[in-house]
Amino acid sequence: MSVSLGIPTIRGEGDGEGEPSPVAPRRRSRQIMVGDVPVGGDAPVSVQSMTTTLTADVNSTLQQIAELTASGCQIVRVAVPSQDDADALPAIARKSPIPVIADIHFQPKYVFAAIDAGCAAVRVNPGNIKKFDDKVGEIARAATDAGTPIRIGVNAGSLDKRLLEKHGKATPEALVESALWECSLFEEHGFRDIKISVKHNDPVVMIAAYRQLAAACDYPLHLGVTEAGPAFQGTVKSAVAFGALLAEGIGDTIRVSLSAPPVEEVKVGAAILESLGLRKRGLEIVSCPSCGRAQVDVYTLAEQVTAGLKGFPVPLRVAVMGCVVNGPGEAREADLGVASGNGKGQIFVKGEVVKTVPESQIVETLIEEAMRIAEEMGIEIGEDGSATGPGADVIVS
Numbered sequence: 001m002s003v004s005l006g007i008p009t010i011r012g013e014g015d016g017e018g019e020p021s022p023v024a025p026r027r028r029s030r031q032i033m034v035g036d037v038p039v040g041g042d043a044p045v046s047v048q049s050m051t052t053t054l055t056a057d058v059n060s061t062l063q064q065i066a067e068l069t070a071s072g073c074q075i076v077r078v079a080v081p082s083q084d085d086a087d088a089l090p091a092i093a094r095k096s097p098i099p100v101i102a103d104i105h106f107q108p109k110y111v112f113a114a115i116d117a118g119c120a121a122v123r124v125n126p127g128n129i130k131k132f133d134d135k136v137g138e139i140a141r142a143a144t145d146a147g148t149p150i151r152i153g154v155n156a157g158s159l160d161k162r163l164l165e166k167h168g169k170a171t172p173e174a175l176v177e178s179a180l181w182e183c184s185l186f187e188e189h190g191f192r193d194i195k196i197s198v199k200h201n202d203p204v205v206m207i208a209a210y211r212q213l214a215a216a217c218d219y220p221l222h223l224g225v226t227e228a229g230p231a232f233q234g235t236v237k238s239a240v241a242f243g244a245l246l247a248e249g250i251g252d253t254i255r256v257s258l259s260a261p262p263v264e265e266v267k268v269g270a271a272i273l274e275s276l277g278l279r280k281r282g283l284e285i286v287s288c289p290s291c292g293r294a295q296v297d298v299y300t301l302a303e304q305v306t307a308g309l310k311g312f313p314v315p316l317r318v319a320v321m322g323c324v325v326n327g328p329g330e331a332r333e334a335d336l337g338v339a340s341g342n343g344k345g346q347i348f349v350k351g352e353v354v355k356t357v358p359e360s361q362i363v364e365t366l367i368e369e370a371m372r373i374a375e376e377m378g379i380e381i382g383e384d385g386s387a388t389g390p391g392a393d394v395i396v397s
């Protein structure tokens with residue numbers, strides 16, 4: 001039996017199979033290259049994060065970059081607040097498996113150091129670099145010679161004083177004016193290898209700012225809700241703000257800012273893109289909320305199934321339903337599912353009951369069926385979880 005997965009289409013890549021997409025066509029932005037990652041144009045939206053290690057500690061920073069890469073991070077930013085950090089950039093840029101963006105505040109000299117170090121891009125904050133405007137010509141020349149793009153990263157917390165006085169506070173208009181002013185300085189020198197962010201901690205202000213920016217220029221945009229907060233609050237704020245903008249086709253890279261380990265930021269960022277069909281989905285558990293009809297502990301069962309299939313490399317939608325009243329119907333759209341009741345679990349593949357097993361065997365049976373689906377797709381799963389075989393091109397990387 002061939003099993004068709006209803007999931008892997010990436011919106012905007014042309015394989016919509018006639019389904020209307022709720023996501024608007026991508027805004028047409030000019031494409032830049034951040035290392036080997038295309039950003040803007042028709043390139044997929046990329047997930048970024050930022051290291052929390054001391055950049056000068058090369059080994060720890062590279063270790064964290066490796067962890068971020070393994071969790072799906074595609075571009076990483078490192079802070080460069082001191083000469084020691086700047087001195088570490090050549091080794092980090094050379095050894096990192098993903099493009100490294102140097103984050104520069106206050107000191108223009110580190111911009112040149114980052115370009116010389118071979119960083120894939122440099123982020124500058126116009127509000128925080130003293131005498132930056134006088135240096136733009138020199139920076140534009142160095143960046144052009146090295147092929148290094150510049151991210152103009154405006155942040156509500158460090159807005160240019162002149163604009164703060166003019167607008168009274170960090171309004172969307174103030175953020176956009178700051179970004180476009182800096183862009184105009186680079187443009188005077190013929191430099192357009194630019195990406196822009198206008199971050200604010202309030203999703204409402206942030207959304208308005210990015211909408212204005214998207215209408216005012218064709219530069220690729222990096223989305224971020226700055227200082228979004230601890231994991232729960234930051235996840236909600238980022239999902240709401242990015243969801244609204246990405247659904248309008250706005251946004252070329254995203255960074256979820258959480259007061260949590262950066263790997264968590266990457267997981268949330270990837271999940272946001274997956275939710276909108278902008279990135280291939282991995283394992284998706286569709287579990288019911290449970291109700292008075294439930295004949296099994298749905299929360300525990302959903303957790304066990306999630307844990308049992310953790311790292312499974314094939315994109316699967318797995319339904320975990322608490323009863324047989326709505327379970328079969330709700331499981332029908334999933335690749336695999338279980339509806340529980342009377343101490344048993346009905347196992348579904350594409351909505352068809354393939355077997356009924358005792359409750360204690362539900363998780364292992366779902367794993368067996370997942371392996372069988374992979375096999376039918378021509379994917380061989382190794383003991384280490386690696387996937388090979390002719391069908392392995394659907395694998396989520």
Ligand code: SF4
Nearest residue numbers: 288290291294322323
């Ligand atoms: S599947 Fe059954 S237990 Fe779960 S919410 Fe629906 S009716 Fe309630």
